[in-house]
Amino acid sequence: MSKTILVVGTYDTKEDELGYLAKVIQRQGGKVLTMDVSVLGDPSAPTDVSKHQVAEAGGNSIQAAIVSGDENTAMQIMARGSAAKAVGLYRDGKIDGVIVLGGTMATDLALDLCAALPVGVPKYFVSTVAFSPLLPPDRIPSDVQMILWAGGLYGLNSICKASLSQAAGAVLGAARAVEPPKRDRPLIGMTSFGKTVLRYMVDLKPALEARGFEVAVFHATGMGGRAFESLAAEGAFAAVFDFAPQEVSNHLFGGLSAGEDRMTSAGRAGVPQLVAPGCYDLVDLIGWQPTPDSLSDRPVHAHNRLLTSVVLDADERRQVAATICDKLSNATAPVALLLPTGGCNEWDRPGADLHDADGLAVFCDEIKSCCPDAVDLHVLDCHINDQEFTTAALKVFDFWLENGTVKAG
Structure with missing residues (x-):
């Protein structure tokens, strides 16, 4: 029942919140792999997958994202890289599910990352714009789960912890309970x-x-x-x-x-x-x-x-x-x-x-x-x-x- 969850977000600005997610998963007996999709800043401690590795997985570099001078272009570089990296980790048997945390930037990235993973892989994102009309239906992955990040725009508090803890339990529980599609019959x-x-x-x-x-x-x-x-x-x-x-x-x-x-x-x-x-x-x-x-x-x-x-x-x-x-x-x-x-x-x-x-x-x-x-x-x-x-x-x-x-x- 030991499952590993990939925790994804901008660790330069959301390190406390992402760390809280990871601790809840670990307290419930799960394992965590961390992925940083920041561009400008750096976390206080290294993540398992660095922002440099993410950018390189998408065929680019952090420097190219910075030099672009455009946050939309930069985040699309990270979206491509994070999707490629997540698929590779799943195929190598290193993760059993994924959870992404953030506002509109990370949500935009999460849509691409989760869509790249096969149906049946537990995929969650905790977002300040979950269920919003900002999310076009044709970009929402077919089996993704969304949780609204209430009161979580800046810093931890008891309101957002309620959302984050539920999300952590949900993705770990899904990874433990999921029955992946079988291929025993066409x-x-x-x-x-x-x-x-x-x-x-x-x-x-x-x-x-x-x-x-x-x-x-x-x-x-x-x-x-x-x-x-x-x-x-x-x-x-x-x-x-x-x-x-x-x-x-x-x-x-x-x-x-x-x-x-x-x-x-x-x-x-x-x-x-x-x-x-x-x-x-x-x-x-x-x-x-x-x-x-x-x-x-x-x-x-x-x-x-x-x-x-x-x-x-x-x-x-x-x-x-x-x-x-x-x-x-x-x-x-x-x-x-x-x-x-x-x-x-x-x-x-x-x-x-x-x-x-x-x-x-x-x-x-x-x-x-x-x-x-x-x-x-x-x-x-x-x-x-x-x-x-x-x-x-x-x-x-x-x-x-x-x-x-x-x-x-």
């Missing part, structure tokens, strides 16, 4: 939403498990897509069933984006892709914020107090179709695109509140027109939630199993 990555709107995973998951695969279903509301893309980029998936690429629409029209790279990582990594346009016609917005003027005249589905979906018009659907096809055109492994012409979410069935037959027809026509030659297009006379869709998906997947496109366990 993994299928699938995107979806809850069963009220998309249902294919109910049948697909057990069917794929019966074929010897593990299935991970990602909730495609921004952060879920980020996790999906991160694992796809690592080559963690034997294949993907990317049937809820709504985050592409979100990114285009100001919704809950998973970033510009959504729907590209599997293709770049050579992972076979089964793709369908689940919920392509919706843009998910933050329910408690005003609807943007550009989308204010649309049919709306208030899913709950957090999430509201608005419907795209015909021209916007054309743009989504063209964007999906463009993204798939760069894939380096086989892609099958399933196009259910009867609808792509439960709310757009005939008679449902968000049904738009004309808009659906426009989207389908654009997909047929733009689909790259290398993509295997399957036009299906059914709805995405019908059994026929699931059957068609499994038929493609079984063909890939037979011809070796997808490797069984």
Whole structure:
């Protein structure tokens, strides 16, 4: 149960606070490795990883950071170096988790450092701007934990110690309790939403498990897509069933984006892709914020107090179709695109509140027109939630199993 936590921060200005974090971890039986990401100043005692080593790990030097004369440039040098150094320490088995402490500077760095570590490595940051709108969703690592550093801008006090001690216990406890992802069965990555709107995973998951695969279903509301893309980029998936690429629409029209790279990582990594346009016609917005003027005249589905979906018009659907096809055109492994012409979410069935037959027809026509030659297009006379869709998906997947496109366990 002896675990080592990497404690990261600017030791020239936050030495007392970082030292307190380390002592709490050590009092609980953990070990600590310290990393200094300062630029101008020096700590009173050497850290395990010096600021010079950090800068060099990013292909630069502290002198270059200082000479730049710009704090943003300097901190990006340290961000690159700290990420590279942390990954190296983890791969060498020297750390089991990481915690970063600081204000906006260290938080900016923490986003890069934590994103560089694999999913399953405990990663925490204690920040004066945790949960703030300053943090863009497309930079937040998929499995990071944030704790607000209340009352901690300058110096130790009883208020900030409460935050720091919880954070120290949390990262050490996570390092002790975590079950890292196993690789005993090939993994299928699938995107979806809850069963009220998309249902294919109910049948697909057990069917794929019966074929010897593990299935991970990602909730495609921004952060879920980020996790999906991160694992796809690592080559963690034997294949993907990317049937809820709504985050592409979100990114285009100001919704809950998973970033510009959504729907590209599997293709770049050579992972076979089964793709369908689940919920392509919706843009998910933050329910408690005003609807943007550009989308204010649309049919709306208030899913709950957090999430509201608005419907795209015909021209916007054309743009989504063209964007999906463009993204798939760069894939380096086989892609099958399933196009259910009867609808792509439960709310757009005939008679449902968000049904738009004309808009659906426009989207389908654009997909047929733009689909790259290398993509295997399957036009299906059914709805995405019908059994026929699931059957068609499994038929493609079984063909890939037979011809070796997808490797069984």
